[in-house]
Amino acid sequence: MAAGKFEASKYTGVRFRCHKTRRHGVQPDKYYVIRYKVNGRLREEGLGWASQGWSPAKAHKIRSEVVANIKLGVGPQSLENFRAIKAEKERAKFVEQQARKTFSEAGEIYIEEYARNNKKSWKHDRTRFRMHLLPVLGKIALDDLTFQHIEDLKVTVAGKGLAKATVGQCLALTRQICNYSIQRGWLNGANPVKGVKFPRLNNRRLRYFSVEEEIAFFKLAAERGYTDCHDICLLSLYTGMRMGEIFALTRQDIDLVENRIIIKGEAGADDGPKSGVSRVAYITEKIRPMLAARIPELKSMEALLFPKPSGEARREIGQNFKTLIKHLGWNDGVSDRRLRFCAHCFRHTFASRLVAKCVPLPVVQKMMGHATIQTTMRYTHTHDDQCRNAAQLLL
Missing domain, CATH: 1.10.443.10 (Intergrase catalytic core)
Structure with a gap:
């Protein structure tokens, strides 16, 4: 087999050529193309190298779909169409991921745009958010937050030896951020803090002096x-x-x-x-x-x-x-x-x-x-x- 010349594979319409020097495993790296007819004219489109994951069977599957779509007049009718559709799906997925805010992103916006302008205690909120909430919930997407995540937060904060009041304040802040996210359309469904039991406080100070x-x-x-x-x-x-x-x-x-x-x-x-x-x-x-x-x-x-x-x-x-x-x-x-x-x-x-x-x-x-x-x-x-x-x- 001469390096650089296209050869037929055992699959109809699937051809390949070997790289002159590059290897894929013990064999020369192979580049695959598919051939098919459109309105009686032969079309050839390149797929990629074996080292990129392509194989004769995979190439044959793509070609079969293209040929079937051409006959039926539906769906992607060329490799270029397949790639364009894939690119659009990836773009839509990226846009969706961008729209799916994490708890970290929502919390920062809540602190800076809402709490700063509406709460006298906003600096305390910012400290609690960054010290206690972010390490536990920061990377989680809002729609993925669950009751168990909030329970984990409660256990983590309490495990630091902090007062029950601090644990309750962290839970309350989490609830506020989630409510704000629901109002902004970032969080769908119910607030995940709903149903979480807050620590029961007994802050009544008993010491006074004579x-x-x-x-x-x-x-x-x-x-x-x-x-x-x-x-x-x-x-x-x-x-x-x-x-x-x-x-x-x-x-x-x-x-x-x-x-x-x-x-x-x-x-x-x-x-x-x-x-x-x-x-x-x-x-x-x-x-x-x-x-x-x-x-x-x-x-x-x-x-x-x-x-x-x-x-x-x-x-x-x-x-x-x-x-x-x-x-x-x-x-x-x-x-x-x-x-x-x-x-x-x-x-x-x-x-x-x-x-x-x-x-x-x-x-x-x-x-x-x-x-x-x-x-x-x-x-x-x-x-x-x-x-x-x-x-x-x-x-």
């Missing part, structure tokens, strides 16, 4: 010269303000004439306090001297009341607070986070004392800046003496 503990804490803070820590905690205890709200206070928010503090937001927040509604805290004699002493030191109306030594806004109360609590030993041997003393306990004690003084819960709710009365009830306690007095009413 007058004796209050005296001990502020005395120690004064003795150690922890002035900022002392004043921040004092302000939280007697206004109920969150730490983030205190860190965001500026000179213009303090009105010593009307004895009011305007709470506009938290340090690092985009706008507004946590509940989304600005509120007022009231200056009492417990905190007025401290505020009156600090204000003259501020150089402008926009100056922060409690900046870091660098002048930047604080993000946490700092090491001095931890040192005080460690010295007092209030958290020694306490493993239940609800019973551990933290900076939030000042705010919690504020609410508890108001309730103990029979202040109506709607008033406490407004002073605390809670969106619902249920949240307020988590921060309050019913004291034994109140229960005892209530029982006496039945006598």
Whole structure:
């Protein structure tokens, strides 16, 4: 057999030629063509090399389909038609795959186009999405998401030792992204988070402190010269303000004439306090001297009341607070986070004392800046003496 010349195969209309030097296995590489007639005229079309997957049998199958289609007048009637149809199918498949967004793509769009413009907590969403959701769900196409995928996410996040609240927040964010995808037409069918059981939370903080503990804490803070820590905690205890709200206070928010503090937001927040509604805290004699002493030191109306030594806004109360609590030993041997003393306990004690003084819960709710009365009830306690007095009413 001469290399480079076409030879007939055992299949009708299928020919091949051998490459002069290139081998396919132990045999020379072979190039296949098919021949057939169209309107009495002979047509020859090249298929490809054996090294590309072609064989006489495969070539014969293609030729038989072309010949049959020519006789019937339907379908692809040449190899060129076959290739054009295949190319169109591949293009359509590519377009379909492009339209089938992955959870990663949908989540990024949700964060940047929806959450950023509609949620004050969008930065927290972005962090949870990238740290916890992406590693588990990121590469999965939205339409392929199942109940089991969401269960896997729940187990993975919980396995990191994170709080139940964080697990629930990750599930809620997943649900929000899927709902958004349904609205945008990216996800067909029901939300895969539907039916997934969220962790049951018990966030009711049980630790608040007595007058004796209050005296001990502020005395120690004064003795150690922890002035900022002392004043921040004092302000939280007697206004109920969150730490983030205190860190965001500026000179213009303090009105010593009307004895009011305007709470506009938290340090690092985009706008507004946590509940989304600005509120007022009231200056009492417990905190007025401290505020009156600090204000003259501020150089402008926009100056922060409690900046870091660098002048930047604080993000946490700092090491001095931890040192005080460690010295007092209030958290020694306490493993239940609800019973551990933290900076939030000042705010919690504020609410508890108001309730103990029979202040109506709607008033406490407004002073605390809670969106619902249920949240307020988590921060309050019913004291034994109140229960005892209530029982006496039945006598």
